[in-house]
Every structure is written in structure tokens, then in C-alpha cells.
Amino acid sequence: MSNLLSPALTSEDFLYFLWQFRYFRHIGLRTTQGERIRVVHPGFRNPDSGPDFTNARIVLGEVEWVGTVEAHIRASDWLVHRHQYDPAYDNVILHIVWENATLPIRRRDGSVIPTLCLSDYTDPSLLLRYRSLIDGTGLIPCAGRLSQVEPLRRMSMFDKVLFERLARKAAEAEAVYRSSDSDWEETAYRLMAQAFGFQINAEPFAQLTRLVPLKFLLKHRDQPFQMEALLFGTAGLLSGEPTDDYEITLLREYRFLAAKYRLTEKRLPGHLWKWSRLRPANFPTLRLAQFVALLAGRGSFFSLLMETDAPTLLRHLQAAPSAYWQTHYRFGPPSARVSSTLGETAARSLIINAVIPLLIAYSCQKGLPAYRDRAVALLEELPAEQNRITALWSALHVPLASAFDSQAALELYTSYCCPKKCLSCQIGLEMVK
Numbered sequence: 108m109s110n111l112l113s114p115a116l117t118s119e120d121f122l123y124f125l126w127q128f129r130y131f132r133h134i135g136l137r138t139t140q141g142e143r144i145r146v147v148h149p150g151f152r153n154p155d156s157g158p159d160f161t162n163a164r165i166v167l168g169e170v171e172w173v174g175t176v177e178a179h180i181r182a183s184d185w186l187v188h189r190h191q192y193d194p195a196y197d198n199v200i201l202h203i204v205w206e207n208a209t210l211p212i213r214r215r216d217g218s219v220i221p222t223l224c225l226s227d228y229t230d231p232s233l234l235l236r237y238r239s240l241i242d243g244t245g246l247i248p249c250a251g252r253l254s255q256v257e258p259l260r261r262m263s264m265f266d267k268v269l270f271e272r273l274a275r276k277a278a279e280a281e282a283v284y285r286s287s288d289s290d291w292e293e294t295a296y297r298l299m300a301q302a303f304g305f306q307i308n309a310e311p312f313a314q315l316t317r318l319v320p321l322k323f324l325l326k327h328r329d330q331p332f333q334m335e336a337l338l339f340g341t342a343g344l345l346s347g348e349p350t351d352d353y354e355i356t357l358l359r360e361y362r363f364l365a366a367k368y369r370l371t372e373k374r375l376p377g378h379l380w381k382w383s384r385l386r387p388a389n390f391p392t393l394r395l396a397q398f399v400a401l402l403a404g405r406g407s408f409f410s411l412l413m414e415t416d417a418p419t420l421l422r423h424l425q426a427a428p429s430a431y432w433q434t435h436y437r438f439g440p441p442s443a444r445v446s447s448t449l450g451e452t453a454a455r456s457l458i459i460n461a462v463i464p465l466l467i468a469y470s471c472q473k474g475l476p477a478y479r480d481r482a483v484a485l486l487e488e489l490p491a492e493q494n495r496i497t498a499l500w501s502a503l504h505v506p507l508a509s510a511f512d513s514q515a516a517l518e519l520y521t522s523y524c525c526p527k528k529c530l531s532c533q534i535g536l537e538m539v540k
């Protein structure tokens with residue numbers, strides 16, 4: 108039977124929170140079958156499939172049980188989710204619910220699972236505080252109460268999410284490493300190319316580097332024109348009807364090199380590249396020319412990214428492209444004024460999106476914490492990013508002193524605030540408790 112005095116619950120997150128932190132009345136605690144129950148340990152939240160908590164310890168009557176615990180808003184959800192047929196739920200020792208608690212719930216072998224109706228033992232004001240938090244309107248639901256949270260608590264949450272973000276980025280970089288035959292030079296090249304796509308053209312950049320490995324380009328490291336020919340041609344960015352002499356000579360060179368490296372059949376379709384709503388300075392043609400300028404003349408591209416200090420790295424990332432690209436955004440007539448080198452903000456973004464994941468992935472793979480420390484130091488050295496999401500936090504007077512903070516703010520917003528995972532957030536926990 109539903110507890111009519113309790114406000115409605117719409118997410119199991121609140122049940123997890125109650126159980127994990129034991130925020131319910133323990134005196135007189137009984138299962139819906141009338142048995143006395145004592146919680147020795149709530150167990151550990153299971154992030155994977157299967158019951159919600161593992162290794163829980165409870166005493167029912169006089170007997171201690173160790174096993175898994177499953178939570179549902181309504182007891183009948185057990186049947187809706189068909190757990191009665193699933194062997195993964197054979198070891199459930201307790202079913203915690205908010206409503207409908209008198210419905211008998213059974214394991215596969217027909218035995219009844221003890222049920223605890225938490226709404227009977229929970230202070231309703233706790234649920235009201237939770238509801239007022241997640242029902243908050245606005246992009247950051249807790250915005251109105253954020254100033255009441257201890258700065259230390261907020262900083263601790265920023266640290267946590269930043270390291271979650273770095274771990275995810277490192278895992279993505281490791282996937283690139285594995286697909287690059289475990290070659291760190293090639294990995295650095297692919298990650299940087301993808302970052303040069305600046306999201307909108309990240310995928311064609313990534314595809315291009317899978318077709319043209321770094322070792323081909325390095326054979327021409329002292330002839331940027333040939334590097335451009337290989338990349339522009341394979342990218343499908345040279346038209347069959349060249350617009351000027353430069354494109355004619357690039358096309359001729361590309362045909363020669365494509366035959367040499369057996370790339371003729373591997374050209375990307377030109378339509379993969381996005382142009383619309385891009386400012387000319389972001390056109391993929393100019394970005395590709397800037398990427399060649401970064402690669403040209405290099406010995407180890409990997410060492411450049413791994414070992415160079417931030418100011419020097421920024422300078423390298425802003426290397427001037429070849430003469431043609433000083434006056435062109437794309438093939439055809441020259442433009443009057445061309446911002447041919449990467450801007451400072453774009454160069455910083457390459458460090459954040461390519462160099463940092465590379466450092467962390469390398470640190471994890473080699474077991475060398477110094478590279479992770481270097482990644483963190485770089486983030487602390489770079490200024491905070493300015494974008495729509497960091498503006499939200501700044502408007503709430505959350506200080507964002509460096510890229511470390513802005514990356515954390517971005518992660519907190521996208522991974523916690525948007526999906527309203529406030530009870531997994533240290534800030535939200537402090538507001539609800």
C-alpha cells in the first residue's frame with residue numbers, strides 16, 4: 108500500500124540516497140512482512156547491470172544475511188522488470204520500495220523476498236528538499252541555493268568531476284592508441300588532427316589521419332607542399348577542376364604521391380567536410396594547412412606534445428601556414444585579409460582536447476604519474492575557457508580561475524546538472540541532507 112502521507116517519488120535516485128546514507132528512522136524498523144530488521148551495512152552501489160547494491164549486510168529477526176539489495180519506487184516494478192525470471196536476482200536479500208509494499212515479491216525459486224517500505228521511515232521534509240532541488244527550473248537546478256554551499260565542498264566536487272573527465276578522455280585516447288598499432292607517435296598525430304577539426308570537422312579529420320598515417324607525411328617533413336598535397340588530396344578537398352595554379356600543382360603532386368602510397372582509391376568524399384555556419388577562419392582548408400604547418404619539419408611529434416612547456420607549445424600550434432594560405436581561406440580567389448594562424452583561444456583548445464588526454468593516457472599506460480601531474484599543471488596554467496556553460500557558472504559567482512576549473516564546470520554541468528544527478532553530486536547532497 109502506498110504511504111499516502113508521503114509526497115510522490117519519481118526517481119529511484121532518492122531511494123539509493125536514503126539507503127546508501129541510511130537516512131531513515133532505524134528504531135522500530137520492520138519489513139512489510141512484520142519482521143524486525145537491522146542494517147549492518149547497506150552494501151556498495153552497483154553501477155552495472157544487476158541488483159542496485161552488492162555485499163549488503165542486514166539482520167532479519169536473529170539471522171544475519173549478506174547479499175544484494177534491489178530498490179524500486181513501486182514493489183510491482185520487480186515484476187515489470189521481470190526480475191522473477193532473472194538468476195542475477197536470486198541473491199537479493201532485501202527489496203526496498205517506496206510504494207505498493209504489500210505485494211509479495213518472489214525469487215525464481217518462489218521464496219518471498221523481505222521488503223522494506225522506506226517511505227514509512229523517512230522524514231518527509233527530506234523528500235521535499237530533494238524535490239525542490241531537482242524540480243528547480245533553469246539550466247543549473249540548484250542555482251538559487253548554490254551560494255549557501257561551502258566553497259570547499261564545491262571545490263571538492265570540481266576536483267572529482269575533473270578527474271572523471273580526464274579518465275574518460277584518457278580512455279578515448281587509449282582507444283586511439285590501440286587502433287594505431289600501439290604507436291604513440293601515430294596516436295599523438297591522430298588526436299591532434301581530430302582536435303583540429305574543432306568538433307564540427309573532427310570526424311573527417313579523424314578519418315583522414317586513418318587513411319594517411321604519420322609515417323607517410325614524415326617522409327616529406329621538409330617539403331610542406333608535398334604534405335599538403337597528400338592531405339588535401341586524400342581529404343577530397345582538391346576539385347577535379349582546379350581554381351588556380353596552386354591547386355593545379357597540388358593536384359598533380361597528390362596524384363603522384365597517391366599512386367606511390369596506394370592511396371588513390373582511399374580518398375574521402377569531399378562532402379564530409381562541413382562549411383556552413385563556419386567563419387572563414389574555421390574553414391577546413393585553412394585548418395588543414397595549419398595542421399601541416401605544425402607537422403612540417405618535426406622529428407618526434409609525440410615529444411613536442413609531451414615535453415614542451417605551455418608558452419612554447421602555444422607558439423608551435425600557431426605556426427604560420429604556407430604562403431598560399433596567408434592569403435586564402437579556401438582554394439580560389441585570394442581574400443583581402445586572412446587570419447592565417449590559429450588564434451590563442453583555438454590553440455589552447457588543442458592543448459585541452461589533444462595534449463591533455465594524450466598525457467593522461469600515456470601516464471596510465473606506462474604507470475608514470477609525472478605525466479598526469481604535467482597534464483594537471485597545464486590545465487592550471489591555461490586560463491579558463493569562455494563559453495555558454497562557463498558563463499552560467501560565472502553568473503552564479505563560481506570562480507573559474509583556470510582551464511582546470513572551466514573543464515570541471517563543463518563536466519559538472521553536462522554529466523550531473525543536465526541529467527539531474529544531484530544526489531550523486533556533493534553539492535546536491537549537502538543541500539538535501
Ligand code: SF4
Nearest residue numbers: 249523524529532535
Ligand atoms: S548536479 Fe550538483 S551542481 Fe548540478 S544542479 Fe545538481 S546539485 Fe547543483
